[in-house]
Amino acid sequence: MPEKSTSALPTTPLSVVNVGLHGFVESLRAQGVEVTAVDWRPPSAPRLTHTRTGVDIEAANAEATARIAQGRPVLVGMGIARQTIPGYHDRLILHAGPPVSWERMCGPQRGAVMGALVHEGWAQDEGEAAELAASGEVEFAPCHHYHAVGPMAGIISPSMPVFIVRNETFGNLAYATQNEGLGRVLRYGAYGPDIYQRLRWMEDTLYPTLKTAVESIAGGIDLRALISQALHMGDEGHNRNRAGTSLFLRAVTPALMRTCPDRERAAEVFEFIERNDHFFLNLSMAAAKSTLEPAEGIAGATILTVMARNGTDFGIRMAGAPERWFVAPAGIVDGLYLPGYTAADANPDIGDSTVTETAGFGGFAMAAAPAIARFVGGTPEDALRATLEMYEICFAEHEHFTIPALNFRGTPLGIDVRRVMETGIRPRLNTGIAHREPGIGMVGAGVLPAPEACFVEAFAAIREW
Amino acid sequence: MPEKSTSALPTTPLSVVNVGLHGFVESLRAQGVEVTAVDWRPPSAPRLTHTRTGVDIEAANAEATARIAQGRPVLVGMGIARQTIPGYHDRLILHAGPPVSWERMCGPQRGAVMGALVHEGWAQDEGEAAELAASGEVEFAPCHHYHAVGPMAGIISPSMPVFIVRNETFGNLAYATQNEGLGRVLRYGAYGPDIYQRLRWMEDTLYPTLKTAVESIAGGIDLRALISQALHMGDEGHNRNRAGTSLFLRAVTPALMRTCPDRERAAEVFEFIERNDHFFLNLSMAAAKSTLEPAEGIAGATILTVMARNGTDFGIRMAGAPERWFVAPAGIVDGLYLPGYTAADANPDIGDSTVTETAGFGGFAMAAAPAIARFVGGTPEDALRATLEMYEICFAEHEHFTIPALNFRGTPLGIDVRRVMETGIRPRLNTGIAHREPGIGMVGAGVLPAPEACFVEAFAAIREW
Structure with missing residues (x-):
């Protein structure tokens, strides 16, 4: 810019002293206000820097977040789930969130399972599907146990096509289905002939056409580059x-x-x-999943590599203990509802899509997406605040994902269980809302914080490492 | 959002008193800071509210800005300039900005004319083209005199294809060529075989293919809807x-x-x-032009309907006197340069693309496009400030174009010559930079304020109305 102001008016410069939360300082400075920042936190126990066995947690987290940031997810192909996802077997249904039995499964996830079983031809109708699901003849497992992620109910059944995303930096693969759209769709728990017709078209027409196109592109489609650009174009991913x-x-x-x-x-x-x-959502999720897995298994790392909900439970896993789920009841979403629906219709928080926040974008990059207020409620300043607050609980900032409105600051990356406990700030999520009954579908979208209890348990576990 | 903050930290609320420029109040409030705004301006002459003959200027400007905002530009077709633009004749070359003779024409505009004459087959080479241009056998006229607009040199020659944009609210048409890309392109003053080859491909392949596609779409393509969405996706248009x-x-x-x-x-x-x-630029410009013309001829309206540069002069026209140009020397752009170039290579400000600012977006909506700092220089907060300042000189806010980061406030619409004079704030423009010599092309991009002198003259004219 040629000059700071071409105005002939004298202006009174603002001067502000800010105590505590650093986010406010950033936001004021971004407006050109002079700010004196006083670094202050309420008295608390000193930060846990080493495990009981002497592992340097800061170094472990630095390694974990560096691996996540360095991941380069590329869409390299597509395949049918049962032939493509390693370990898949014929009677397996994958679902979003931590492990859950049919008995404890929430309405929309049950609805999606019933729909998938009819779609697969294993049941004549949804009633028969529910009996089959309850019979024990179908195995349920989290997508996350199979390098996969699924939005909302997150159901992957054997004949469903999946995108194959390769993290070119580390060579690992991740999977997600094709996105169906909004409204009456399987992932929101809807079932019925309209849903099956669409799923069939997606298998018979969309999938082979897209697969041939994608696989003809030398080097694949660089999803990190696409997400990085999209964050400069009002998306949060x-x-x-x-x-x-x-x-x-x-x-x-x-x-x-x-x-x-x-x-x-x-x-x-x-x-x-x-x-x-929303078509890109499933791709951004698979991209996120592929960047997180290389961080799994770093001893002493207190960074989350999984944060997922099945509509009954909310579960997290840490890089330092990648096999162990810490769970708490799924929260209630504060949202905007589609005409004819209210909060009374809403199922609790559901889906693997929080993999985006875990990987340093999604709700954590809401400052890049002020227009999202029209979808999930709140105001653009709430969106800005959400991101600023997330820096308080993240270990790092992403080197490839930046937020123009924050002067190209990297997105908050790496939810550190220690910082969540120190600050009392919980990860902020934004999400779609499914009807609590099976068979209906989407009723709205909104925001909520992650439940505290799973972080308390995870922190207790860290103290034992 | 469920709660204002999930933080357990006590925070000190900020409280600010702002005197004068309202922009700062908005920006602070957008950050959630409590602000007491004191409306204050330096003492000045009372605002001119009526012309000498008694016409109500406020009412006239309200009508002018309402017409601009209500315009609905739709891409309805394409055609060849000489067959499509009313009044076009065989030896006519249209150019950006106010009227200018070959003798006074700047380097890049000369370069583009020379290239166009070779491309048309009127000259064997650029030297012969320069002779022909100087001979008086070619007529030059501003695009703006023919319901057209052209970026940078803005050359339209008879065989060039143009987009046809209809303002569905008022029925008027506007025209612009297809965008060639960046770098060595005709509109930046470059000529040579590479340029002619591209222009031929654009006439022989791009144009007929695109024309057939566009004209097959029932109702055309709603450019107002596209611009409105793009402003929520990090563009300023x-x-x-x-x-x-x-x-x-x-x-x-x-x-x-x-x-x-x-x-x-x-x-x-x-x-x-x-x-x-940048392909969409020419469409956004034609869209802008089509929304501005219905405001022309409203007696007493002091709103600009034209703001354009030919690289030698900067010219404006007002709704209340739509035939009259007020001109001043074109300004120097403060910009970022491509490798190998410096400010010494830069031609002064050039092009009709300021039609976007005139119509209430472009540089005036920079707050919607923080990532533009990477192209035109400055910082995202400069972009925010630029928009906030433009509210000071605009008569209205756009009802269809909104800025998410400003809580969906309408863009500043309708540059009021009176307000420019009252505040001393000049319209802020962002622009590409052409090399000052013919034949070379783009060297950078940057920002600058409009020159004051043409506003002084326009204001003097208003006093005589």
């Missing part, structure tokens, strides 16, 4: 994916045109994606 | 059009796939647009 979906279409369409001999089918595939601004 | 270009591709591609029988040609057309994030 979880509940706002309009830019990500646009950029994905830009990346895939020339290949789609060249590889699909049927122009009308190419147009239908393009239109299906074009009409669903 | 002038020097950042990554979202607009993405959304345009989303809107046109299904038709492109269905109407283009040659898949490889469709892919090449898609890729040409996809690789140029």
Whole structure:
């Protein structure tokens, strides 16, 4: 800029003293206000820097967050779940969140399971599907146990197509299904002929067409680059994916045109994606998952590598103890509701999509997405505040994902269980809301904090390491 | 949002008293800071509210800005300039900015004219083209005199394809060429075989393919809707059009796939647009032009309907006197330079693209586009400040274009010559920078204020109305 102000008016410069939360200082400075920051925290126990056995936690977390930030997720192909996901077997249904039995499963996840079983042809109708699900003949397991993630109910059944995302830095793979759209869709717990028809079209037309296009692109589609750009275009990569979906279409369409001999089918595939601004969500989730797994197993690391909900329980896992879930009851979402629905219809928090926050974007990058207020409620300043607050509980800032409105500051990366306990600040999530009964679907979207109890338990575990 | 803060930390609320410039109040409030605003301006002459003949200026400006805001620009078709633009004749070359003779024309505009004459086949080479241009056998006229707009040199020659944008609210049409990309392109004054080859491809392949696709879309492509969305996706619609270009591709591609029988040609057309994030600029400019013309001729209106530069002069026209140009020397851009270039290479400010600011977006909506700092220099807070300052000189706020980061406040709309004189604040522009010599091309991008002198003259004219 040529000059700070071309105004001929004298102005009174503001001068502010800020005590405590650093976020306010950043936000005022971003407005050009002179701020004297006083670093202050309420008295608390000194930070836990080493495990009982002497492992340096700070060094472990530095390694974990560096691995996450250095991950380069690339969409390299697509496949059918049972043939593609390692360890998949014929009677396996994957679901979002920590492990849960059919008996404890919430309404929308049950609805999605019932729909998937009918879709697979294992049951004639949803009633028969519920009996089969209760019979013990179907095995349920978290997506997260199979390098996969699923939004909302997060159901992956054997015949469903999945995206294959490779973290080129470390070589590991992650998987997610194709996004169906909003409203009456399986992942929100809806079932019925309309849902099955769409799922069939997604398997028979969308999948083979997209697979051929994607796999014809030398080097694949660099999802880190797409997410990084989308964060400069008003997305946060979880509940706002309009830019990500646009950029994905830009990346895939020339290949789609060249590889699909049927122009009308190419147009239908393009239109299906074009009409669903959330299409990119499943790709951003698989990208996030692929960046988190290389951090698993670093002794002493108190950074989360998993944060996921099944609509009954909320569960977390840490890099230093990657096999162990710490769970607490799933929270209630404070949201905006679709016409005809209220909070009384809402199922508790559900889905693996919090993998985006775990990987340093999504709700943690809401400052990049002020327009998301129209979808999840609140105001643009709430969105800014949410991000500023998340820096308080994160170990690092992302080197590849930046927020223009914060002068290109890196997004908050690496939820540190110690900091959550020290500050009392819980991870802020934004999410869609499913109807609590099976068979219905989406009723709204909103925000909520993660439950405290699982962090208390995780912190107790760290003290034993 | 469920709660204002989930923090357990006590925070000291900020309290600020602001005197004068309202922009600071808005920006602080947007950060959640309590502000007591004291409305204060330096003593000045009372605002001119009526013309000498008694016309109510406030009412006239209200009508002018309402017409601009209510305009609904839609891309309805394409055509060849000489057959499409009313009044076009065989030896006419349109250019950006106010009227200018060949003798006074700046280097890049001369370069673009020379290139266009070779491209048209009127000259064998650029030397012969310069002779022809100087001979008086070619007529030069501003694009603005023909319902058209052109970025940078803004050359439109008879065989060039143009977009046809209809303002559906008022029925008037506006025109702009297809955007060539960045770097060595005609509009930045470059000429040579590479330029002519691209222009030919744009006429022979891009144009007919795109025309067929666009004209197959019932109702056309609603550019107001695209610009409105793009402002929520980090664009400002002038020097950042990554979202607009993405959304345009989303809107046109299904038709492109269905109407283009040659898949490889469709892919090449898609890729040409996809690789140029500025492709949407010419569409946003034609959209802006179409919304401004219905405000022309409202007696007593002191709002600008034209603000344009030819690289020699900067010119403005007012709604109340739409035929009269007020001109001043074009300013020097403060910018970021491409490798190998410095300010010494820069031509003064050039192009009709300031039609976007005139219509209430572009540089005036920079608060919506913090990432633009990477292209035009400055910081995201400069971008925020630029928008806040422009409210001071604008008569209204746009009802269809909003800025999420300012809590969805309408963009500053309708540059009021009276307010520019009262406040001493000049319109802030952002722009590309052309090399000052003909034949070279783009050297950078930056920002600058409009020159004061043309506003002084316009204000003197208002006093005579």
